[in-house]
Amino acid sequence: MIGRQKTEVGGRGSGVGGITVCFARRDDGRGDKKTITARPRGVAAQHPSFTISLSSILCLLSSIFCLLSSGLCYSQPVPAQELIKNAGQYDGKAVEYEGELIGEPMPRQDGVWFNILDDEGTALGIWVKGDIRPAVDYSGGYKVKGDRFNIRGELHQHCRQHGGDLDIHALSITKTKTGAIAPEILPRYKQRLMVYLGAILGVLWIISIISRTRQRQA
Amino acid sequence: MILRPQINDLRVIGFFLGKIASALGLIMLIPAVIGVLFSEANPAADYVIASEICFIVGLLLTLLCRGQTDLSWMQGMVVVSLGWLMAALLGAVPLHLSGHFASFLDAWFEAMSGFATTGLTLIKDLDHLSLAHNFWRHLMIFIGGQGIVVVAISLFMIKGGAGAFRIYVGEARDERVLPNVLSTARFIWLVSIVYLLLGTLALGVAGIVEGLGAKRAFFDGVCMFMAAFDTGGFTPRSQNILYYHSLLIESITMALMILGALNFNLHYHLWNGKRKELFHNLEMRVLGITMFVIFAIIAIDIMRLNLYPDALTLFRKGVYQLISAHSGTGYSNLYPRQFIAEWGNLSLVGLIVAMGLGGSICSTTGGIKALRVGIMFKGLVQDVKQIMLPESTVLQQKFHHLKEVVLEDKYVRVALVAVVLYFCVYVAGAFLGMVFGYPFLDSLFESTSAAANVGLSCGITRPAMPALLKVAYIIEMWAGRLEFVSILVLGGFLIAVFRGKK
Numbered sequence: 001m002i003g004r005q006k007t008e009v010g011g012r013g014s015g016v017g018g019i020t021v022c023f024a025r026r027d028d029g030r031g032d033k034k035t036i037t038a039r040p041r042g043v044a045a046q047h048p049s050f051t052i053s054l055s056s057i058l059c060l061l062s063s064i065f066c067l068l069s070s071g072l073c074y075s076q077p078v079p080a081q082e083l084i085k086n087a088g089q090y091d092g093k094a095v096e097y098e099g100e101l102i103g104e105p106m107p108r109q110d111g112v113w114f115n116i117l118d119d120e121g122t123a124l125g126i127w128v129k130g131d132i133r134p135a136v137d138y139s140g141g142y143k144v145k146g147d148r149f150n151i152r153g154e155l156h157q158h159c160r161q162h163g164g165d166l167d168i169h170a171l172s173i174t175k176t177k178t179g180a181i182a183p184e185i186l187p188r189y190k191q192r193l194m195v196y197l198g199a200i201l202g203v204l205w206i207i208s209i210i211s212r213t214r215q216r217q218a
Numbered sequence: 219m220i221l222r223p224q225i226n227d228l229r230v231i232g233f234f235l236g237k238i239a240s241a242l243g244l245i246m247l248i249p250a251v252i253g254v255l256f257s258e259a260n261p262a263a264d265y266v267i268a269s270e271i272c273f274i275v276g277l278l279l280t281l282l283c284r285g286q287t288d289l290s291w292m293q294g295m296v297v298v299s300l301g302w303l304m305a306a307l308l309g310a311v312p313l314h315l316s317g318h319f320a321s322f323l324d325a326w327f328e329a330m331s332g333f334a335t336t337g338l339t340l341i342k343d344l345d346h347l348s349l350a351h352n353f354w355r356h357l358m359i360f361i362g363g364q365g366i367v368v369v370a371i372s373l374f375m376i377k378g379g380a381g382a383f384r385i386y387v388g389e390a391r392d393e394r395v396l397p398n399v400l401s402t403a404r405f406i407w408l409v410s411i412v413y414l415l416l417g418t419l420a421l422g423v424a425g426i427v428e429g430l431g432a433k434r435a436f437f438d439g440v441c442m443f444m445a446a447f448d449t450g451g452f453t454p455r456s457q458n459i460l461y462y463h464s465l466l467i468e469s470i471t472m473a474l475m476i477l478g479a480l481n482f483n484l485h486y487h488l489w490n491g492k493r494k495e496l497f498h499n500l501e502m503r504v505l506g507i508t509m510f511v512i513f514a515i516i517a518i519d520i521m522r523l524n525l526y527p528d529a530l531t532l533f534r535k536g537v538y539q540l541i542s543a544h545s546g547t548g549y550s551n552l553y554p555r556q557f558i559a560e561w562g563n564l565s566l567v568g569l570i571v572a573m574g575l576g577g578s579i580c581s582t583t584g585g586i587k588a589l590r591v592g593i594m595f596k597g598l599v600q601d602v603k604q605i606m607l608p609e610s611t612v613l614q615q616k617f618h619h620l621k622e623v624v625l626e627d628k629y630v631r632v633a634l635v636a637v638v639l640y641f642c643v644y645v646a647g648a649f650l651g652m653v654f655g656y657p658f659l660d661s662l663f664e665s666t667s668a669a670a671n672v673g674l675s676c677g678i679t680r681p682a683m684p685a686l687l688k689v690a691y692i693i694e695m696w697a698g699r700l701e702f703v704s705i706l707v708l709g710g711f712l713i714a715v716f717r718g719k720k
Contacts, residue, residue, distance in 0.1 A: 084553045102345040106429030113463050123457050142348040164531035190263045197270035204277040
């Protein structure tokens, strides 16, 4: 289960001048975790853990970078287009996805459908079981910015339970931002345009009526 | 020798175009009312502005070109071809004002796609679009399905004379259901409105069953009905039919797509209890055979790729795409990218063939049409038989289409010309796509979808696509919907204006 992996790199000190590198810590907690310490310049080799050369660390860091850029693990939610395009690779794996709720949630017998629109403008169907269904304040639509949800779940390229649809079965769903209603302002140019065009139309209508009357009389 | 059109020709054409613009202005008041009802001030204003523009254009043209006479064939064809271009331009105005399109060209593309019942879309952020604008997108399909000019005839134009028939033919309706064009137009409206009520009710109830609120269920229901029955393909949601995650809604839309793909004459026969026509009609037989063969091709390819977990899923996905493609609707229960990323080339070719063939004549579908394929096949069989028989034998081939018809050479010629024209347009669009760097199969898929007024997309159609390709698809949709004849006449008319003799 590689799917989406949370990766933390460096940052936490360990011992005197030590560097701790934690990599590819998986969500399920079964991931490898190694602590590697290195000796900084000018510090004598007194501690037994200062045994790995700087080049090894650089090598390790570049391996982590390669892993991150290869798309096999993510520190950010994955966009919908990426999930659709590479659905075969993600099939049955844990993914993280985030976006705005659009349209109303659709309750079914044993769960509810959320359609979540990501920041790139593609929406995916999220199947949420009844027991983890979150409260919804706003569903996205005209004038309404829907609530924003973060979903961790399993992607199904051709979901057996849902007629072969590409969907995500949520294992956890968290509201990260409450939506809002945007006030609607009618721009001044539209107001003016309506009036001016209305005036032109009125004049043309009168001319048309006069012309038709004259034609009839003639 | 080509004669230069007289000023009277231009007047007659202008007068009828003015009437079409006015009819459009009147129809645009419907989304304006919806905007008011649902407290959507901006969209309501967009439709008031667009409606005013339509009425101004209409009044100006009718004032300048006063003096109504009946239309000649040439005038009728020019009115139809220019009328459709103008309607798409005017229909794009409110869409552009909505702010959901990157440019006016994109809005024009959307309007042409709607009127031509194609369903390819360039809209941005569809999920935040107002109800009024969404309704207009689907209403355009409903109007385009009946025929824009036929709608204008029905509203207030002509009393169903010879000119009306010429316009009716110009809008790619080869057959009259009833002796009079006005009666035919009314019958088409009657059929459409009866199905509209039943279809909206079915989809609305299905929406409620599947968890939508009543208001949204019926709104989506009416929109989906218009796009399914008129084989358009727009949906109120960006995920297309996938939004609903519902076998029930997929089944209802599938039934509506099939109904939309049938000849209105066949509807008339069925309404009058002549159910046998369904099985004897050459068109229906061809449709049945092509559907079966293409489904077999798709099924073999999908099974070879081991794509779906079970046969039911294969059936649900495969049949839905096939009916959508064959009927020229463009609804999909797959993401566009899935076609290219998952389906094999064989399935894609199968879908391209289905899209290219289309449904029945005198229906809202696009493409070559089943009857023409049947006539060509019958013609081929006749030729082979004739060669095999003694020279003195005169072979008379017949086919059943509403009645027994003797197969004549002229039928085969007309069918063949249509097939060649469609084929050329499909391939020309594909080459243009390749010029812009898209792979051949993707380009052919999208080009066929545009020219056959289908609306399925493999991902090429999006706001970022090249502007020239957008223009090319607009022309393909326009030409495909009108089945070329009126557009070729327009071309001849323009040549005559500059090079014709006085």
